[in-house]
Amino acid sequence: MTRSQVIRTALAAGTAAGLLAALSACGIGGPEQVREAERTGKVAGEITFRTLQLKPAFTGYVQGVIDAFEQKYPQVEVTWEDVPGDGYNEKLVADAQAGALPDVVNLSTDSFQLLGDRGMLADIARLDGALARDYVPGAWEQFRLPGKGEGVYAYPWYVTPEILTYNKDLFAKAGLDAGKPPTSVDEFFDYAERIAGASGGRFAAFMADPKGRLPGDWQKMGIPILNERQDAFTFDTDRAVAWVERMKELYAMGAMPKESLTKSDDVNQLYGSGKIVFGPGSPGFVKDIKRNAPQVYDRTQVAGAVTGSLGHIGIYAQCLGIRKDTEHLDAATEFAKWVTNGPNQVAFSKQATIYPSNAAGLADPYFSDRGDGTDAETLARAIGAEQLKTAALDANTPVQWTNQVGDAVVREVQKAIKGEQDARTAVRKAQEAANRLLADAAER
Numbered sequence: 001m002t003r004s005q006v007i008r009t010a011l012a013a014g015t016a017a018g019l020l021a022a023l024s025a026c027g028i029g030g031p032e033q034v035r036e037a038e039r040t041g042k043v044a045g046e047i048t049f050r051t052l053q054l055k056p057a058f059t060g061y062v063q064g065v066i067d068a069f070e071q072k073y074p075q076v077e078v079t080w081e082d083v084p085g086d087g088y089n090e091k092l093v094a095d096a097q098a099g100a101l102p103d104v105v106n107l108s109t110d111s112f113q114l115l116g117d118r119g120m121l122a123d124i125a126r127l128d129g130a131l132a133r134d135y136v137p138g139a140w141e142q143f144r145l146p147g148k149g150e151g152v153y154a155y156p157w158y159v160t161p162e163i164l165t166y167n168k169d170l171f172a173k174a175g176l177d178a179g180k181p182p183t184s185v186d187e188f189f190d191y192a193e194r195i196a197g198a199s200g201g202r203f204a205a206f207m208a209d210p211k212g213r214l215p216g217d218w219q220k221m222g223i224p225i226l227n228e229r230q231d232a233f234t235f236d237t238d239r240a241v242a243w244v245e246r247m248k249e250l251y252a253m254g255a256m257p258k259e260s261l262t263k264s265d266d267v268n269q270l271y272g273s274g275k276i277v278f279g280p281g282s283p284g285f286v287k288d289i290k291r292n293a294p295q296v297y298d299r300t301q302v303a304g305a306v307t308g309s310l311g312h313i314g315i316y317a318q319c320l321g322i323r324k325d326t327e328h329l330d331a332a333t334e335f336a337k338w339v340t341n342g343p344n345q346v347a348f349s350k351q352a353t354i355y356p357s358n359a360a361g362l363a364d365p366y367f368s369d370r371g372d373g374t375d376a377e378t379l380a381r382a383i384g385a386e387q388l389k390t391a392a393l394d395a396n397t398p399v400q401w402t403n404q405v406g407d408a409v410v411r412e413v414q415k416a417i418k419g420e421q422d423a424r425t426a427v428r429k430a431q432e433a434a435n436r437l438l439a440d441a442a443e444r
Contacts, residue, residue, distance in 0.1 A: 034120055037329040039127065044075035045328030047103035047335060052318075055082040061351055069338045076331045089114055096120060101323045103332040104339075107154060109142065112319055113399040116145050116153040122322040125152040127333055134341075136388055139357035142317050146230060154319035155336045156357030158348060161384045162305040162314035165279040165286060165376075167271070169299040174198040174277070181303040185217050188278075188306045189246050195277055196255035206278040207267050208256035210247065210413045215401055217243060220308025226398055233400070233438065236431040244416050244423035251417045261414055272296050281305055281314070283380040284353040290377055302380040304387055313387055317357070355381075355388055362388060400438055408433035 054062055066078045081102070083091060089111050095101045101120065115121050124131060132140050132152070139156035168178035174195040182188040192205035215225050215235070221243065224234045250256060257270060271279040272293030279285055279300070290297040305313040320336040322329070338344065345356035346364045356362045367385035371378040409430040416426035 035325040037122065037324065037326050039330055041330065042075075043073045043330045043334050045331045046077045046079065047326070047328050047331050048079045048081060049104045049335065049339075050102040051080070051082045051106045052088060052108070053082065053085050058348070058351060061348060065339055065344050069335055072338075073331070073334065076328075076335070078335060103323050103326040103328060104336050105321050105323065106157070107319050107321050109317055109319075109397070110399060112143060112154055112321060113145070115321060116143075116148075117399070120324055121153040122324045122326070122329070122333075123151040123153055124155060124322065124333065124336075125150060127329075131337075134337075134359060135357050136359050136362055138315070138388065139317060142315070143319055154321040155340045157318045157320050157340050158345065158352075158354040159318070159357050159388065160283060160316040160354055161387045162281040163283060163380055163384055163387070164281055164303040164305055165271075165380075166301055166303075167274065167277050167279075167296065167299050168301040170195070170199075170203050170274065170277045171301075173203075178301055181301075182306055183304070185220055185243075185306060185308045189250060192250050192255040193253065196250065196253040199254070201254055203274065204257050204260075204276050205250070205255040206276060207270070208247075208251055208258070208261040208417065209263065209410070210417070211406060211410045212280075214406065214409060214413070215397060216314055217308070219397075220306075220310060220312055222309045226400060230398070230400065231438070233405075233431050233434040235434075236427050240427045241423045244413055244426055247413070248417045248419065248423060252419070261417060268292065274299075282316075282353075283377075283384050286377050286380045287353050297376065300376045302376050302383055304383055315388075353381075355384055401434075402437070402441075404437050405434045408437060 049066070051062060062080065062082075066080055070076060070078060092101070092105075092111055092114060096115070096118075101115075105115075107115065112121075135156050136159075139159055140152060143152050143154040143156060145151065145153055164181055166178075166181060171178040174191075175198055176191060176194060182191045188206075195203070195205040218235055218240055219225060221239055223237055223239050223243075226232065227234050251258075251261065257275065260266070260270070267276070267280055268285075268288065270276045272289060274296055279289065283302075286297075286300065286302060289300060307313055320339060322332050322336060326332045340358055342356065342358045342360035342364070345358045345361040346366065348354065349356055349361070350366065355367065356364075362385055366381075368382055369378065370382045373379065412421075412426040412430040412433065415421045416423045421429075
């Protein structure tokens with residue numbers, strides 16, 4: 001299970017803090033500088049709709065959604081543009097500087113915060129107070145902004161929840177009951193310890209690289225990542241130290257492949273060859289294993305995500321933001337609601353390993369069908385949907401936790417896992433480095 005593989009987008013989160021500074025430096029700062037559009041009651045006008053990397057795989061689907069909308073609202077013309085993920089946040093900044101943001105724009109949680117924090121997105125809760133009931137509560141809540149009251153600044157679109165994926169044959173060889181998977185971070189480590197003790201080095205429990213687990217594990221354990229003002233990291237706690245110490249112990253025992261401490265790109269190969277017990281916590285990974293390693297797919301079992309004291313699970317979320325000063329607010333909002341309605345989200349989910357954020361869409365029988373209970377991909381879909389309906393969702397890895405911050409923290413933690421420094425020193429130095437990066441970004 002690597003939570004970040006679920007919730008991280010292809011976007012360059014590492015640039016977010018610097019881009020925020022760039023927006024301010026260019027005078028695109030507070031909300032007062034962006035005119036707020038008002039409803040006219042007339043659904044008409046030419047609007048632009050930007051998506052992220054949906055062509056060519058989903059060209060037919062998206063164009064079909066657009067065509068149907070234009071048929072319903074013949075006075076609206078939608079211009080669709082699809083852009084690559086590389087440099088997407090930078091493009092958003094450039095468009096903001098040029099006053100050229102699209103009317104309806106596809107955002108990840110990173111890019112959502114990038115624009116939302118600067119007051120550049122319309123408050124859809126203000127525009128339509130009853131809208132919340134249309135969406136899964138946990139998804140709706142993802143698009144509030146700290147310090148901005150009850151506002152919601154984007155329509156939830158497609159989501160993917162974290163699940164647990166594991167090799168049930170290796171479970172049995174380790175003396176574990178495949179019907180009783182771990183449910184908490186601490187229990188996950190307990191299982192890893194038993195696997196290390198029983199495997200004799202023939203297989204390991206999970207990947208060692210802490211980059212895939214932080215800050216997700218700490219958030220689940222209730223470790224405060226930031227202070228209340230969100231301007232300083234505060235994870236230097238006894239619980240974080242204990243987490244590092246446990247990782248060090250497990251690494252020494254062989255619960256993780258030694259080489260995986262600094263390499264995170266071979267999990268598919270290792271899991272697909274039966275070398276590790278736990279795979280990434282993504283329903284999409286199950287589909288990949290089914291296609292690429294059918295012999296291991298047959299041994300794969302899925303379960304609900306590992307949680308922590310807060311009961312949260314990770315979620316990967318995409319949304320549609322409305323440009324705050326759009327010239328055609330009614331057309332833009334009606335279009336965003338159209339794209340994210342139940343039928344359209346269900347149709348999209350049947351073409352990709354994603355889930356609807358729309359409550360009616362998630363209630364579609366497609367997401368509750370467990371088949372005969374033996375196919376991991378079918379079960380993963382049902383388990384993921386159940387979690388979306390009930391669990392507290394946590395997609396908001398703080399935007400302050402940039403790639404640079406993550407790398408700085410991981411460098412110190414890796415040293416502790418290898419025994420090159422003690423855990424308490426590692427956590428202290430990690431927090432100091434993270435806060436230096438945060439301060440540097442604020443000064444730019």
